[in-house]
Amino acid sequence: MGLILNDTYVQFAFGSLIILISFILLRRGKHLKLKEPPLVPYKYPIIGHTIDYYKDNKNFIKSCHKEYGEIFSLYVFGRVITLVGKELSSEVFRNHKDFNFSEATSENFPLNNFLNRPQKFFNMLPKVVQVNLSGGIKLYTERVQRQLIKSIDEMIGNGKVLEPPLKFFQFIIAKPIAATLVGEELSNDKELVKSFANAATDFIPFLAVPPVLSFIHPYLHKQLMIIMFKYLNNPFKIHRELIKKKIVSVIEKRLCEMKKTGDNYISPIDILQQYIEILHKDYTIDIDVITDYMIITIFASVHTTSNFLTFCLYELVNNPQYHEELLEEQEQLYKSNENPYYSIEQVAKLRKLDSFIKETMRVNANYVSLQHKTLSSYFTFSNGYQVPKGRIVYIRTGEIHSDKELQGQNADEFYAFRYLKKSSPVTRAEKGFLLFGLGKHMCPGRQFAINEIKVALHYLLLNYDIKKSNSEKIKPKIYGSFKFPSDEGLIFVKKECK
Numbered sequence: 001m002g003l004i005l006n007d008t009y010v011q012f013a014f015g016s017l018i019i020l021i022s023f024i025l026l027r028r029g030k031h032l033k034l035k036e037p038p039l040v041p042y043k044y045p046i047i048g049h050t051i052d053y054y055k056d057n058k059n060f061i062k063s064c065h066k067e068y069g070e071i072f073s074l075y076v077f078g079r080v081i082t083l084v085g086k087e088l089s090s091e092v093f094r095n096h097k098d099f100n101f102s103e104a105t106s107e108n109f110p111l112n113n114f115l116n117r118p119q120k121f122f123n124m125l126p127k128v129v130q131v132n133l134s135g136g137i138k139l140y141t142e143r144v145q146r147q148l149i150k151s152i153d154e155m156i157g158n159g160k161v162l163e164p165p166l167k168f169f170q171f172i173i174a175k176p177i178a179a180t181l182v183g184e185e186l187s188n189d190k191e192l193v194k195s196f197a198n199a200a201t202d203f204i205p206f207l208a209v210p211p212v213l214s215f216i217h218p219y220l221h222k223q224l225m226i227i228m229f230k231y232l233n234n235p236f237k238i239h240r241e242l243i244k245k246k247i248v249s250v251i252e253k254r255l256c257e258m259k260k261t262g263d264n265y266i267s268p269i270d271i272l273q274q275y276i277e278i279l280h281k282d283y284t285i286d287i288d289v290i291t292d293y294m295i296i297t298i299f300a301s302v303h304t305t306s307n308f309l310t311f312c313l314y315e316l317v318n319n320p321q322y323h324e325e326l327l328e329e330q331e332q333l334y335k336s337n338e339n340p341y342y343s344i345e346q347v348a349k350l351r352k353l354d355s356f357i358k359e360t361m362r363v364n365a366n367y368v369s370l371q372h373k374t375l376s377s378y379f380t381f382s383n384g385y386q387v388p389k390g391r392i393v394y395i396r397t398g399e400i401h402s403d404k405e406l407q408g409q410n411a412d413e414f415y416a417f418r419y420l421k422k423s424s425p426v427t428r429a430e431k432g433f434l435l436f437g438l439g440k441h442m443c444p445g446r447q448f449a450i451n452e453i454k455v456a457l458h459y460l461l462l463n464y465d466i467k468k469s470n471s472e473k474i475k476p477k478i479y480g481s482f483k484f485p486s487d488e489g490l491i492f493v494k495k496e497c498k
Protein backbone atom coordinates (compact mmCIF):
# COMPACT_ATOMS: atom_id res chain seq x y z
CA MET A 1 0.00 0.00 0.00
CA GLY A 2 2.74 2.42 1.12
CA LEU A 3 4.72 1.51 -1.93
CA ILE A 4 1.84 2.24 -4.24
CA LEU A 5 1.18 5.55 -2.56
CA ASN A 6 4.82 6.49 -2.84
CA ASP A 7 4.79 5.53 -6.45
CA THR A 8 1.76 7.63 -7.11
CA TYR A 9 3.39 10.56 -5.40
CA VAL A 10 6.54 10.18 -7.43
CA GLN A 11 4.54 9.96 -10.62
CA PHE A 12 2.48 12.96 -9.66
CA ALA A 13 5.56 14.98 -8.81
CA PHE A 14 7.23 13.95 -12.05
CA GLY A 15 4.15 14.79 -14.06
CA SER A 16 3.88 18.22 -12.48
CA LEU A 17 7.53 18.91 -13.15
CA ILE A 18 7.15 18.04 -16.81
CA ILE A 19 4.07 20.24 -17.11
CA LEU A 20 5.93 23.10 -15.40
CA ILE A 21 8.97 22.81 -17.64
CA SER A 22 6.86 22.61 -20.78
CA PHE A 23 4.91 25.62 -19.60
CA ILE A 24 8.10 27.62 -19.12
CA LEU A 25 9.49 26.51 -22.48
CA LEU A 26 6.20 27.27 -24.22
CA ARG A 27 6.06 30.70 -22.67
CA ARG A 28 9.60 31.30 -23.80
CA GLY A 29 8.62 30.24 -27.30
CA LYS A 30 5.85 32.79 -27.25
CA HIS A 31 8.34 35.58 -26.59
CA LEU A 32 9.10 37.85 -29.47
CA LYS A 33 12.28 36.96 -31.23
CA LEU A 34 14.43 39.99 -30.50
CA LYS A 35 17.39 41.24 -32.44
CA GLU A 36 19.76 41.22 -29.49
CA PRO A 37 23.15 42.97 -29.42
CA PRO A 38 26.12 40.60 -30.03
CA LEU A 39 26.89 38.43 -27.00
CA VAL A 40 30.67 38.31 -26.70
CA PRO A 41 31.68 34.61 -26.93
CA TYR A 42 33.04 32.96 -23.77
CA LYS A 43 34.88 29.79 -22.90
CA TYR A 44 33.42 28.46 -19.68
CA PRO A 45 29.69 28.00 -19.12
CA ILE A 46 28.24 29.62 -15.97
CA ILE A 47 31.47 31.62 -15.34
CA GLY A 48 31.09 33.40 -18.68
CA HIS A 49 33.00 36.71 -18.70
CA THR A 50 33.03 37.12 -14.92
CA ILE A 51 36.79 36.66 -14.48
CA ASP A 52 37.83 38.88 -17.41
CA TYR A 53 35.36 41.54 -16.28
CA TYR A 54 36.80 41.67 -12.74
CA LYS A 55 40.48 41.06 -13.47
CA ASP A 56 41.17 43.90 -15.89
CA ASN A 57 37.91 45.66 -16.58
CA LYS A 58 39.35 48.58 -18.50
CA ASN A 59 41.22 46.55 -21.10
CA PHE A 60 38.61 43.84 -21.35
CA ILE A 61 35.89 46.38 -22.14
CA LYS A 62 38.22 48.16 -24.52
CA SER A 63 38.89 45.00 -26.51
CA CYS A 64 35.18 44.10 -26.63
CA HIS A 65 34.37 47.60 -27.86
CA LYS A 66 37.03 47.33 -30.55
CA GLU A 67 35.70 44.03 -31.77
CA TYR A 68 31.93 44.37 -31.32
CA GLY A 69 31.36 48.11 -31.55
CA GLU A 70 28.91 50.42 -29.79
CA ILE A 71 26.65 47.86 -28.15
CA PHE A 72 27.39 44.34 -26.92
CA SER A 73 26.42 41.96 -24.14
CA LEU A 74 28.47 40.06 -21.57
CA TYR A 75 27.69 37.18 -19.24
CA VAL A 76 28.75 38.26 -15.75
CA PHE A 77 27.82 36.67 -12.41
CA GLY A 78 25.05 34.58 -13.87
CA ARG A 79 23.33 37.22 -15.94
CA VAL A 80 23.54 38.79 -19.35
CA ILE A 81 24.26 42.52 -19.18
CA THR A 82 24.34 44.96 -22.09
CA LEU A 83 26.83 47.82 -22.37
CA VAL A 84 26.54 50.98 -24.45
CA GLY A 85 28.96 53.82 -25.21
CA LYS A 86 28.73 57.39 -26.45
CA GLU A 87 26.37 56.78 -29.39
CA LEU A 88 23.56 55.06 -27.49
CA SER A 89 23.97 56.24 -23.88
CA SER A 90 21.74 59.27 -24.51
CA GLU A 91 18.93 56.88 -25.53
CA VAL A 92 19.15 55.20 -22.13
CA PHE A 93 18.99 58.54 -20.30
CA ARG A 94 16.30 60.02 -22.54
CA ASN A 95 13.88 57.08 -22.33
CA HIS A 96 13.40 57.17 -18.59
CA LYS A 97 10.10 55.28 -18.82
CA ASP A 98 11.90 52.32 -20.44
CA PHE A 99 15.10 52.41 -18.39
CA ASN A 100 15.24 52.91 -14.62
CA PHE A 101 18.37 53.58 -12.57
CA SER A 102 16.94 53.05 -9.09
CA GLU A 103 15.31 49.75 -10.07
CA ALA A 104 18.67 48.47 -11.34
CA THR A 105 20.58 49.78 -8.33
CA SER A 106 18.26 48.11 -5.86
CA GLU A 107 19.17 44.69 -7.29
CA ASN A 108 22.76 45.01 -6.11
CA PHE A 109 22.12 47.28 -3.17
CA PRO A 110 18.57 46.78 -1.89
CA LEU A 111 18.54 49.66 0.56
CA ASN A 112 14.72 49.74 0.48
CA ASN A 113 14.61 46.09 1.54
CA PHE A 114 17.23 46.69 4.19
CA LEU A 115 15.02 49.38 5.64
CA ASN A 116 11.88 47.29 5.07
CA ARG A 117 10.30 49.92 2.87
CA PRO A 118 8.52 49.42 -0.46
CA GLN A 119 10.41 50.34 -3.63
CA LYS A 120 8.74 53.71 -4.24
CA PHE A 121 8.70 54.79 -0.61
CA PHE A 122 11.26 57.55 -1.04
CA ASN A 123 9.94 58.98 -4.31
CA MET A 124 9.65 62.55 -3.08
CA LEU A 125 13.28 62.71 -2.02
CA PRO A 126 14.84 63.86 -5.33
CA LYS A 127 12.43 66.80 -5.40
CA VAL A 128 13.26 67.92 -1.86
CA VAL A 129 16.97 67.71 -2.65
CA GLN A 130 16.46 69.63 -5.90
CA VAL A 131 14.20 72.35 -4.52
CA ASN A 132 15.21 72.76 -0.90
CA LEU A 133 18.88 71.74 -0.89
CA SER A 134 20.41 72.69 -4.24
CA GLY A 135 17.67 75.27 -4.95
CA GLY A 136 18.02 76.77 -1.48
CA ILE A 137 21.79 76.71 -1.50
CA LYS A 138 21.99 80.43 -0.63
CA LEU A 139 20.37 79.66 2.71
CA TYR A 140 23.11 77.19 3.57
CA THR A 141 26.27 78.73 2.20
CA GLU A 142 27.44 80.50 5.38
CA ARG A 143 26.55 77.57 7.56
CA VAL A 144 28.45 75.16 5.34
CA GLN A 145 31.56 77.35 5.48
CA ARG A 146 31.35 77.87 9.23
CA GLN A 147 31.07 74.14 9.88
CA LEU A 148 33.73 73.23 7.31
CA ILE A 149 36.25 75.57 8.91
CA LYS A 150 35.44 74.02 12.29
CA SER A 151 35.68 70.43 11.08
CA ILE A 152 38.92 71.03 9.14
CA ASP A 153 40.39 72.55 12.27
CA GLU A 154 39.18 69.66 14.39
CA MET A 155 40.55 66.98 12.04
CA ILE A 156 43.75 68.57 10.73
CA GLY A 157 44.45 71.52 13.03
CA ASN A 158 48.08 72.55 12.95
CA GLY A 159 48.97 69.86 10.45
CA LYS A 160 48.85 66.09 10.31
CA VAL A 161 49.39 63.05 8.15
CA LEU A 162 45.98 61.76 7.07
CA GLU A 163 46.00 58.03 6.52
CA PRO A 164 43.78 56.85 5.04
CA PRO A 165 42.58 60.33 4.11
CA LEU A 166 39.02 59.26 3.25
CA LYS A 167 38.26 58.52 6.92
CA PHE A 168 39.14 62.12 7.81
CA PHE A 169 37.35 63.69 4.86
CA GLN A 170 34.20 61.75 5.59
CA PHE A 171 34.03 63.47 8.95
CA ILE A 172 35.05 66.87 7.53
CA ILE A 173 32.25 66.62 4.94
CA ALA A 174 29.66 65.09 7.30
CA LYS A 175 29.61 68.04 9.71
CA PRO A 176 28.41 70.72 7.25
CA ILE A 177 26.00 68.19 5.73
CA ALA A 178 24.58 67.50 9.19
CA ALA A 179 24.23 71.25 9.74
CA THR A 180 22.21 71.46 6.53
CA LEU A 181 20.08 68.38 7.04
CA VAL A 182 19.25 68.60 10.76
CA GLY A 183 20.39 72.08 11.79
CA GLU A 184 23.51 73.65 13.22
CA GLU A 185 22.79 72.83 16.83
CA LEU A 186 22.73 69.08 16.24
CA SER A 187 25.77 69.31 13.96
CA ASN A 188 27.86 70.17 17.03
CA ASP A 189 27.08 66.72 18.39
CA LYS A 190 30.19 64.68 17.63
CA GLU A 191 28.53 61.31 18.06
CA LEU A 192 25.82 62.22 15.57
CA VAL A 193 28.30 63.54 13.02
CA LYS A 194 30.30 60.32 13.36
CA SER A 195 27.23 58.32 12.45
CA PHE A 196 26.57 60.63 9.48
CA ALA A 197 30.17 60.08 8.41
CA ASN A 198 30.24 56.30 8.73
CA ALA A 199 26.68 55.07 8.09
CA ALA A 200 27.30 54.45 4.39
CA THR A 201 30.83 53.02 4.56
CA ASP A 202 29.92 50.57 7.30
CA PHE A 203 27.82 48.91 4.62
CA ILE A 204 30.82 48.00 2.53
CA PRO A 205 31.44 44.59 4.18
CA PHE A 206 27.92 43.63 3.12
CA LEU A 207 28.46 44.78 -0.42
CA ALA A 208 31.79 43.00 -0.58
CA VAL A 209 30.14 39.57 -0.27
CA PRO A 210 30.90 38.06 -3.68
CA PRO A 211 27.60 37.37 -5.46
CA VAL A 212 28.37 33.67 -5.87
CA LEU A 213 24.69 32.72 -5.58
CA SER A 214 23.99 34.91 -8.60
CA PHE A 215 25.51 32.16 -10.72
CA ILE A 216 22.33 30.24 -9.91
CA HIS A 217 20.04 33.29 -10.01
CA PRO A 218 20.62 36.98 -9.10
CA TYR A 219 17.48 36.85 -6.96
CA LEU A 220 19.19 34.42 -4.56
CA HIS A 221 22.09 36.76 -3.89
CA LYS A 222 19.73 39.63 -3.19
CA GLN A 223 17.79 37.48 -0.72
CA LEU A 224 21.02 36.40 0.98
CA MET A 225 22.06 40.03 1.44
CA ILE A 226 18.66 40.92 2.88
CA ILE A 227 18.77 37.97 5.29
CA MET A 228 22.34 38.75 6.38
CA PHE A 229 21.39 42.34 6.89
CA LYS A 230 18.34 41.56 8.97
CA TYR A 231 19.74 38.82 11.18
CA LEU A 232 23.40 39.61 11.61
CA ASN A 233 24.56 42.24 13.99
CA ASN A 234 25.55 45.16 11.86
CA PRO A 235 26.95 48.61 12.61
CA PHE A 236 24.38 50.24 10.36
CA LYS A 237 21.62 49.41 12.86
CA ILE A 238 23.60 51.14 15.58
CA HIS A 239 23.97 54.29 13.44
CA ARG A 240 20.29 54.27 12.64
CA GLU A 241 19.28 54.01 16.30
CA LEU A 242 21.65 56.79 17.25
CA ILE A 243 20.41 59.12 14.53
CA LYS A 244 16.83 58.35 15.51
CA LYS A 245 17.49 58.99 19.19
CA LYS A 246 19.17 62.33 18.48
CA ILE A 247 16.57 63.74 16.12
CA VAL A 248 13.46 62.59 17.94
CA SER A 249 13.56 65.24 20.65
CA VAL A 250 14.13 68.02 18.10
CA ILE A 251 11.22 66.78 15.99
CA GLU A 252 8.87 66.58 18.98
CA LYS A 253 9.83 70.06 20.13
CA ARG A 254 9.22 71.48 16.67
CA LEU A 255 5.86 69.75 16.23
CA CYS A 256 4.70 71.06 19.60
CA GLU A 257 5.77 74.58 18.67
CA MET A 258 4.11 74.28 15.23
CA LYS A 259 0.83 73.22 16.82
CA LYS A 260 0.94 76.05 19.35
CA THR A 261 1.82 78.91 16.99
CA GLY A 262 0.03 77.73 13.82
CA ASP A 263 0.48 80.17 10.94
CA ASN A 264 2.86 82.29 12.97
CA TYR A 265 5.39 79.47 13.24
CA ILE A 266 8.82 80.46 12.00
CA SER A 267 10.22 77.37 10.28
CA PRO A 268 13.80 76.50 11.08
CA ILE A 269 15.83 76.28 7.89
CA ASP A 270 16.99 72.72 7.28
CA ILE A 271 15.95 69.61 5.37
CA LEU A 272 14.56 67.95 8.49
CA GLN A 273 11.95 70.73 8.69
CA GLN A 274 10.87 70.08 5.11
CA TYR A 275 10.44 66.37 5.89
CA ILE A 276 8.43 67.23 9.02
CA GLU A 277 6.15 69.52 7.04
CA ILE A 278 5.54 66.92 4.34
CA LEU A 279 5.17 63.92 6.63
CA HIS A 280 3.27 65.12 9.70
CA LYS A 281 -0.46 64.56 10.11
CA ASP A 282 -2.13 66.68 12.78
CA TYR A 283 1.26 67.33 14.32
CA THR A 284 2.13 63.69 14.82
CA ILE A 285 4.71 61.84 12.85
CA ASP A 286 6.10 58.31 12.50
CA ILE A 287 9.66 58.74 13.77
CA ASP A 288 10.86 55.61 11.96
CA VAL A 289 9.66 56.97 8.64
CA ILE A 290 11.39 60.32 9.02
CA THR A 291 14.55 58.57 10.30
CA ASP A 292 14.65 56.47 7.15
CA TYR A 293 14.24 59.56 4.97
CA MET A 294 17.21 61.03 6.78
CA ILE A 295 19.22 57.81 6.35
CA ILE A 296 18.61 57.75 2.59
CA THR A 297 19.60 61.41 2.31
CA ILE A 298 22.81 60.73 4.25
CA PHE A 299 23.54 57.75 2.00
CA ALA A 300 23.17 59.82 -1.14
CA SER A 301 25.27 62.71 0.11
CA VAL A 302 28.12 62.02 2.54
CA HIS A 303 30.07 59.21 0.93
CA THR A 304 29.87 60.48 -2.66
CA THR A 305 31.01 63.97 -1.68
CA SER A 306 33.89 62.88 0.57
CA ASN A 307 35.04 60.30 -1.98
CA PHE A 308 35.51 62.96 -4.62
CA LEU A 309 37.05 65.49 -2.26
CA THR A 310 39.64 62.79 -1.52
CA PHE A 311 40.21 62.13 -5.24
CA CYS A 312 40.74 65.90 -5.69
CA LEU A 313 43.50 65.95 -3.08
CA TYR A 314 45.28 62.99 -4.69
CA GLU A 315 45.15 64.72 -8.09
CA LEU A 316 46.48 67.84 -6.43
CA VAL A 317 49.58 66.11 -5.06
CA ASN A 318 49.96 64.07 -8.26
CA ASN A 319 49.99 67.22 -10.38
CA PRO A 320 52.09 69.86 -8.58
CA GLN A 321 52.42 71.91 -11.79
CA TYR A 322 48.97 73.40 -11.05
CA HIS A 323 49.56 74.42 -7.42
CA GLU A 324 50.68 77.96 -8.04
CA GLU A 325 47.86 78.92 -10.37
CA LEU A 326 45.19 77.31 -8.21
CA LEU A 327 46.55 78.92 -5.06
CA GLU A 328 46.66 82.30 -6.76
CA GLU A 329 42.95 82.10 -7.51
CA GLN A 330 42.19 81.22 -3.88
CA GLU A 331 44.33 84.07 -2.53
CA GLN A 332 42.65 86.55 -4.83
CA LEU A 333 39.24 85.62 -3.50
CA TYR A 334 40.50 85.63 0.08
CA LYS A 335 42.03 89.10 -0.24
CA SER A 336 39.07 90.63 -2.05
CA ASN A 337 36.57 89.42 0.52
CA GLU A 338 35.21 91.83 3.11
CA ASN A 339 32.83 89.55 4.94
CA PRO A 340 33.51 86.61 7.22
CA TYR A 341 32.02 84.20 4.67
CA TYR A 342 31.79 84.07 0.89
CA SER A 343 28.57 84.38 -1.05
CA ILE A 344 27.47 81.75 -3.56
CA GLU A 345 28.38 84.16 -6.37
CA GLN A 346 31.92 84.51 -5.03
CA VAL A 347 32.38 80.76 -4.77
CA ALA A 348 31.06 80.40 -8.33
CA LYS A 349 33.90 82.68 -9.49
CA LEU A 350 36.48 80.04 -8.55
CA ARG A 351 36.54 78.85 -12.15
CA LYS A 352 39.98 77.28 -12.14
CA LEU A 353 39.10 75.26 -9.07
CA ASP A 354 35.82 74.25 -10.73
CA SER A 355 37.68 72.99 -13.79
CA PHE A 356 40.19 71.16 -11.61
CA ILE A 357 37.35 69.37 -9.77
CA LYS A 358 35.64 68.44 -13.03
CA GLU A 359 38.88 67.07 -14.49
CA THR A 360 39.40 65.02 -11.32
CA MET A 361 35.90 63.60 -11.71
CA ARG A 362 36.42 62.91 -15.41
CA VAL A 363 39.50 60.76 -14.87
CA ASN A 364 38.38 59.03 -11.66
CA ALA A 365 34.88 57.95 -12.74
CA ASN A 366 34.15 54.20 -12.72
CA TYR A 367 34.84 52.47 -16.05
CA VAL A 368 31.30 51.15 -16.22
CA SER A 369 28.40 52.73 -14.32
CA LEU A 370 24.87 54.13 -14.39
CA GLN A 371 23.12 50.77 -14.63
CA HIS A 372 19.52 50.99 -15.84
CA LYS A 373 16.92 48.22 -15.77
CA THR A 374 14.75 47.74 -18.85
CA LEU A 375 11.13 48.16 -17.69
CA SER A 376 9.20 47.92 -20.96
CA SER A 377 8.61 44.50 -22.58
CA TYR A 378 11.57 45.26 -24.85
CA PHE A 379 13.42 48.30 -26.13
CA THR A 380 14.69 48.98 -29.63
CA PHE A 381 17.78 51.18 -29.98
CA SER A 382 18.12 53.50 -32.96
CA ASN A 383 20.61 51.12 -34.60
CA GLY A 384 18.01 48.33 -34.54
CA TYR A 385 19.37 46.24 -31.66
CA GLN A 386 16.86 45.21 -29.02
CA VAL A 387 17.04 44.34 -25.33
CA PRO A 388 14.36 42.38 -23.41
CA LYS A 389 12.50 43.40 -20.24
CA GLY A 390 14.61 43.02 -17.11
CA ARG A 391 17.94 43.44 -18.91
CA ILE A 392 20.37 45.72 -17.07
CA VAL A 393 21.99 48.18 -19.47
CA TYR A 394 25.26 49.78 -18.33
CA ILE A 395 27.05 52.87 -19.65
CA ARG A 396 30.75 52.64 -20.54
CA THR A 397 31.51 55.85 -18.66
CA GLY A 398 35.30 55.44 -18.71
CA GLU A 399 35.27 55.15 -22.47
CA ILE A 400 33.09 58.25 -22.86
CA HIS A 401 35.27 60.18 -20.40
CA SER A 402 38.39 59.42 -22.42
CA ASP A 403 36.91 59.80 -25.90
CA LYS A 404 39.12 62.05 -28.02
CA GLU A 405 36.23 63.54 -29.96
CA LEU A 406 34.40 64.54 -26.77
CA GLN A 407 37.36 65.43 -24.55
CA GLY A 408 40.02 66.64 -26.98
CA GLN A 409 43.25 65.17 -28.30
CA ASN A 410 44.94 65.20 -24.87
CA ALA A 411 42.18 63.04 -23.36
CA ASP A 412 44.74 60.70 -21.75
CA GLU A 413 46.34 63.46 -19.69
CA PHE A 414 45.25 65.13 -16.49
CA TYR A 415 44.76 68.69 -17.69
CA ALA A 416 43.32 70.73 -14.80
CA PHE A 417 42.10 73.65 -16.91
CA ARG A 418 40.45 71.60 -19.65
CA TYR A 419 37.02 73.14 -19.03
CA LEU A 420 38.15 76.72 -18.50
CA LYS A 421 38.06 77.83 -22.12
CA LYS A 422 34.95 75.82 -22.85
CA SER A 423 33.17 77.64 -19.97
CA SER A 424 31.64 74.40 -18.96
CA PRO A 425 31.15 74.21 -15.19
CA VAL A 426 31.12 70.85 -13.44
CA THR A 427 27.39 70.95 -12.62
CA ARG A 428 26.33 71.39 -16.27
CA ALA A 429 24.53 68.49 -17.96
CA GLU A 430 26.51 67.33 -20.98
CA LYS A 431 26.96 64.21 -23.04
CA GLY A 432 30.69 63.88 -22.37
CA PHE A 433 30.58 64.11 -18.56
CA LEU A 434 28.52 61.50 -16.75
CA LEU A 435 29.62 61.59 -13.15
CA PHE A 436 26.19 62.84 -12.04
CA GLY A 437 24.24 60.90 -14.64
CA LEU A 438 22.19 62.71 -17.25
CA GLY A 439 18.58 63.41 -18.08
CA LYS A 440 15.52 63.44 -15.83
CA HIS A 441 17.19 61.67 -12.91
CA MET A 442 20.52 63.48 -13.02
CA CYS A 443 21.81 64.00 -9.48
CA PRO A 444 19.71 66.76 -7.89
CA GLY A 445 22.31 67.28 -5.14
CA ARG A 446 25.21 68.20 -7.41
CA GLN A 447 25.12 71.98 -6.90
CA PHE A 448 25.27 71.44 -3.16
CA ALA A 449 28.01 68.80 -3.39
CA ILE A 450 30.22 70.86 -5.71
CA ASN A 451 29.83 73.96 -3.59
CA GLU A 452 30.92 72.01 -0.55
CA ILE A 453 33.92 70.39 -2.29
CA LYS A 454 34.97 73.77 -3.68
CA VAL A 455 34.82 75.56 -0.36
CA ALA A 456 36.68 72.70 1.36
CA LEU A 457 39.47 72.79 -1.24
CA HIS A 458 39.61 76.57 -1.00
CA TYR A 459 40.28 76.51 2.74
CA LEU A 460 42.65 73.55 2.52
CA LEU A 461 44.74 75.20 -0.20
CA LEU A 462 44.93 78.47 1.71
CA ASN A 463 45.92 76.92 5.02
CA TYR A 464 48.10 73.92 4.24
CA ASP A 465 50.96 72.77 2.08
CA ILE A 466 49.72 69.40 0.92
CA LYS A 467 52.21 66.69 -0.05
CA LYS A 468 52.67 62.98 -0.53
CA SER A 469 55.46 60.99 1.04
CA ASN A 470 57.19 59.79 -2.14
CA SER A 471 57.57 60.84 -5.75
CA GLU A 472 55.38 58.22 -7.39
CA LYS A 473 51.88 59.04 -8.59
CA ILE A 474 49.18 57.76 -6.27
CA LYS A 475 46.72 55.58 -8.13
CA PRO A 476 43.14 54.76 -7.18
CA LYS A 477 42.21 51.29 -5.94
CA ILE A 478 40.44 49.35 -8.65
CA TYR A 479 37.89 46.58 -8.06
CA GLY A 480 36.34 45.38 -11.30
CA SER A 481 34.80 48.46 -12.88
CA PHE A 482 34.92 50.50 -9.65
CA LYS A 483 37.52 53.02 -8.57
CA PHE A 484 38.10 54.00 -4.95
CA PRO A 485 40.52 56.58 -3.56
CA SER A 486 43.85 55.13 -2.42
CA ASP A 487 44.59 54.64 1.28
CA GLU A 488 48.01 56.21 1.00
CA GLY A 489 48.74 58.97 3.51
CA LEU A 490 48.63 62.68 2.65
CA ILE A 491 50.79 65.17 4.52
CA PHE A 492 49.22 68.45 5.60
CA VAL A 493 51.66 71.12 6.80
CA LYS A 494 50.12 74.27 8.24
CA LYS A 495 51.26 77.45 6.50
CA GLU A 496 52.89 80.11 8.67
CA CYS A 497 50.46 82.78 7.61
CA LYS A 498 48.17 83.21 4.63
Ligand code: HEM
Pocket residue numbers: 101102125126129133297298300301302304305308370434435436437438439440441442443444445446448449450
Ligand atom coordinates in the same frame (compact mmCIF):
# COMPACT_ATOMS: atom_id res chain seq x y z
C1 HEM B 1 30.09 64.30 -5.63
C2 HEM B 1 28.94 63.95 -5.10
C3 HEM B 1 27.83 63.21 -5.81
C4 HEM B 1 27.86 62.36 -6.88
C5 HEM B 1 29.09 61.92 -7.68
C6 HEM B 1 26.49 61.95 -7.15
C7 HEM B 1 26.12 61.11 -8.20
C8 HEM B 1 24.82 60.74 -8.48
C9 HEM B 1 24.41 59.90 -9.58
C10 HEM B 1 25.34 59.28 -10.61
C11 HEM B 1 23.05 59.77 -9.54
C12 HEM B 1 22.16 58.95 -10.50
C13 HEM B 1 21.73 59.80 -11.66
C14 HEM B 1 20.90 59.06 -12.68
O1 HEM B 1 19.99 58.30 -12.31
O2 HEM B 1 21.16 59.23 -13.87
C15 HEM B 1 22.61 60.51 -8.38
C16 HEM B 1 21.29 60.60 -7.98
C17 HEM B 1 20.87 61.22 -6.83
N1 HEM B 1 21.65 61.98 -5.98
FE1 HEM B 1 23.63 62.35 -6.17
N2 HEM B 1 25.66 62.53 -6.23
C18 HEM B 1 26.43 63.32 -5.39
C19 HEM B 1 25.98 64.08 -4.34
C20 HEM B 1 24.70 64.13 -3.89
C21 HEM B 1 24.24 64.91 -2.76
C22 HEM B 1 25.09 65.84 -1.89
C23 HEM B 1 22.91 64.66 -2.61
C24 HEM B 1 22.03 65.26 -1.55
C25 HEM B 1 21.24 64.59 -0.79
C26 HEM B 1 22.51 63.73 -3.67
C27 HEM B 1 21.23 63.23 -3.88
C28 HEM B 1 20.83 62.44 -4.95
C29 HEM B 1 19.47 61.95 -5.16
C30 HEM B 1 18.27 62.21 -4.26
C31 HEM B 1 19.49 61.19 -6.34
C32 HEM B 1 18.30 60.45 -7.00
C33 HEM B 1 17.75 61.26 -8.16
C34 HEM B 1 16.58 60.60 -8.87
O3 HEM B 1 16.40 59.39 -8.76
O4 HEM B 1 15.82 61.34 -9.54
N3 HEM B 1 23.62 63.44 -4.42
N4 HEM B 1 23.68 61.10 -7.77
Ligand SMILES: *[C@@H]1O[C@H](CO)[C@@H](O)[C@H](O)[C@H]1NC(C)=O
Pocket residue numbers: 097100101102103120123375441
Ligand atom coordinates in the same frame (compact mmCIF):
# COMPACT_ATOMS: atom_id res chain seq x y z
C1 LIG C 1 12.01 54.93 -11.79
O1 LIG C 1 12.79 55.46 -10.77
C2 LIG C 1 12.34 56.62 -10.14
C3 LIG C 1 13.30 57.04 -9.09
O2 LIG C 1 14.55 57.32 -9.61
C4 LIG C 1 10.94 56.45 -9.60
O3 LIG C 1 10.46 57.65 -9.05
C5 LIG C 1 10.03 55.97 -10.69
O4 LIG C 1 8.74 55.73 -10.18
C6 LIG C 1 10.56 54.74 -11.37
N1 LIG C 1 9.73 54.41 -12.48
C7 LIG C 1 9.07 53.25 -12.58
C8 LIG C 1 8.19 53.09 -13.78
O5 LIG C 1 9.19 52.37 -11.77
Ligand SMILES: *[C@@H]1O[C@H](CO)[C@@H](O)[C@H](O)[C@H]1NC(C)=O
Pocket residue numbers: 131132136267268269270271273274
Ligand atom coordinates in the same frame (compact mmCIF):
# COMPACT_ATOMS: atom_id res chain seq x y z
C1 LIG D 1 11.15 73.87 0.48
O1 LIG D 1 10.78 74.40 -0.78
C2 LIG D 1 9.39 74.69 -0.92
C3 LIG D 1 9.16 75.13 -2.35
O2 LIG D 1 9.96 76.22 -2.69
C4 LIG D 1 9.00 75.74 0.10
O3 LIG D 1 7.62 76.01 0.00
C5 LIG D 1 9.33 75.24 1.48
O4 LIG D 1 9.06 76.24 2.44
C6 LIG D 1 10.80 74.84 1.58
N1 LIG D 1 11.00 74.26 2.89
C7 LIG D 1 11.99 74.57 3.71
C8 LIG D 1 11.98 73.94 5.05
O5 LIG D 1 12.86 75.35 3.41
